[in-house]
Amino acid sequence: xxxxxxxxxxxxxxxxGGVLAGSTYATVGGSSFIYDFKYxxxxxxxxxxxxxxxxxxxxxxxxxxxxxxxxxxVVYSCDDxxxxxxxxxxxxxxxxLLINNITSNFKNLTSIDLKRxxxxxxxxxxxxxxxxxxxxxxxxxxxxxxxxxxxxxxxDFAATGCNIEQPFVFAGYAIPGFDKKIALLxxxxxxxxxxxxxxETMRIVGGLNVLDKTPIPNYYKNNSALIPNEGTLVxxxxxxxxxxxxxxxxxxxxNATPKNADNNVSNSRNIxxxxxxxxxx
Numbered sequence: 044x045x046x047x048x049x050x051x052x053x054x055x056x057x058x059x060g061g062v063l064a065g066s067t068y069a070t071v072g073g074s075s076f077i078y079d080f081k082y083x084x085x086x087x088x089x090x091x092x093x094x095x096x097x098x099x100x101x102x103x104x105x106x107x108x109x110x111x112x113x114x115x116x117v118v119y120s121c122d123d124x125x126x127x128x129x130x131x132x133x134x135x136x137x138x139x140l141l142i143n144n145i146t147s148n149f150k151n152l153t154s155i156d157l158k159r160x161x162x163x164x165x166x167x168x169x170x171x172x173x174x175x176x177x178x179x180x181x182x183x184x185x186x187x188x189x190x191x192x193x194x195x196x197x198x199d200f201a202a203t204g205c206n207i208e209q210p211f212v213f214a215g216y217a218i219p220g221f222d223k224k225i226a227l228l229x230x231x232x233x234x235x236x237x238x239x240x241x242x243e244t245m246r247i248v249g250g251l252n253v254l255d256k257t258p259i260p261n262y263y264k265n266n267s268a269l270i271p272n273e274g275t276l277v278x279x280x281x282x283x284x285x286x287x288x289x290x291x292x293x294x295x296x297x298n299a300t301p302k303n304a305d306n307n308v309s310n311s312r313n314i315x316x317x318x319x320x321x322x323x324x
Contacts, residue, residue, distance in 0.1 A: 072097055072098070072234075072236045072237060072240055073095060073096030073097035073098065073240055074095075074096045074240040074241040074242065074268070075093060075094065075095040075096070075097070075233075075240070075241070075242050075243060076093070076094050076095075076230075076241070076243050076266045076267055076268065077091045077092065077093050077094075077106070077228070077243045077244070077245060078091065078092055078094070078264045078265050078266050079091055079092045079146070079264075080151070080152040080216055080226065080228075080245075080264070081146045081149035081150060081151055081152065082149060082150045082151075082152060082218050082219050082220075083107070083146075083149045083150075084150070084219075084220065086107070086109070087109065087110045087111055088107040088108060088109045088110060089107065089108045089110070089152065089218065089226055089245070089247075090105060090106070090107045090108075090118065090145075090146050090149060091105075091106055091108070091245065092104065092105060092106075092139075092142060092266070093105075093106050094266040095121075096240075099121070101121035101124065101125070102121065102124035102125065102127075102128060102138040103124065103138055103139060103142060103266070104117060104118075104119060104120055104121055104124065105117075105118040105119035105142045105145060105146070106118065108226070108245055108247065110218070110221075110224065110247055113246070113247050115245075118145070119138075119141070119142055119145065124138040127141065150219040151219075152216040152217060152218060152219070152226060153216065153217045153256065153258040154214060154215070154216055154217075154258060154259045154262050154264070154272075154274060155215045155216065155217045155225065155254065155255065155256055155257065155258065155259065155274060156215075156255065156257065156259060156273065156274035157213065157214070157215045157274060157275065157276050158274070158276070159255050159257070159274070160192070160215065160225075160251070160254055160255050161192055161193045162190065162191065162192050162215065162248075162251075162276075163190075163191045163192075163194075163276070164188060164189065164190055164191070164211075164213055164276055164278050165188070165189040165191070165278075165281065166186050166187075166188055166189075166202070166211050166278050166279070166280045166281065167186060167187045167188075167189070167280065168184065168185075168186055168207050168280050169184075169185040169186060169187055169201075170184070170185050171183070171184050171185070172184070172185065180235075181205070181206075181235050182234060182235055182236070183203045183204065183205060183233070183234040183235055184203065184204045184205055184206060184207065184235075185201065185202075185203060185204075186201070186202045186203070186204055186211075186280065187199055187200075187201060187202075188200050188201075188202050188211070188229070190227065190248050192250075192251050192252060193252070197248055197249065197250045197251060198227075198246065198248050198249075198250075200246055202229060202231070202244070203233050203234060203242070204231055204232055204233065204234075205232045205233075205234060205235040205239040206235070207280040208279070208280075209231060209232050209239075209279075210231065210277050210278070210279055211229060211230075211231045211277070211278045211279070211280075212229070212230045212231060212269050212271055212275055212276070212277050212278075213227060213228065213229055213230075213275060213276045213277075213278065214227075214228040214230075214264070214269055214272075214274065214275045215227055215228075215248075215274065216228065217254060217256040217258075222253050222254055223249060223250065223251045223252070223253070223254070224247060224248065224249045224251065225247075225248050225251065225254065226245055226246070226247060226248075227245065227246045227247075227248050228243065228244075228245050228264070228269060229243065229244050229245070229246070230242075230243045230268055230269035241268045243268070243269065259272060259273065259274040262274075
């Protein structure tokens, strides 16, 4: 058996495979979900768990979102969780227990009906991000989300996605002690990597009228993608929001259309695997 020949072939396959992986932008990404929403009146912040399915395999993190500054902050990180699991020999149960102890005295947020509270949302396309200038493959798409109550705008914020045909799912949560603020959860495809991964984020929406805080029965958000229910809004990018109209002309400098963004990556990956098969044969 010619071992030098076998070694040369294996080495060539590894090198060639690395080039192909680079050309298809291989990642170790994954979806990220947030859940277990609680309010701490001591620091006026919402606390929640964040779970990522990325390649690193982090245990749940604890994040807090200030009602004052509106910015998220990591309270218990992936690094903290990994140190704990190394010492305890278990994975998520030990981390979940520790986080639950931190938030045990906090107050639960309750899911409310956005439509009953006359809240509407408009999603407007802005532009595309690519892997490099002149590239035909789209990494992500940028959007502006506008929140209204009875056609009065209360908030604008930026969001990322993959294409203009994807759905954006929103859920509202009442905050104990507040009648003019809610927490708004957004669940949507956050990029185009490997077909796109779900990314969930939360924003504080203020300036609202008195709210109907009737909770949605038999509903609990866990560490998976938000499932639409009778109180959520499923929004698509549109030129119309109630009586308010916007111009959402796509970026004419984009080389790849949003409809083909996922297909381009998939087709390129299939071609590369086919080439590897020919090379090995």
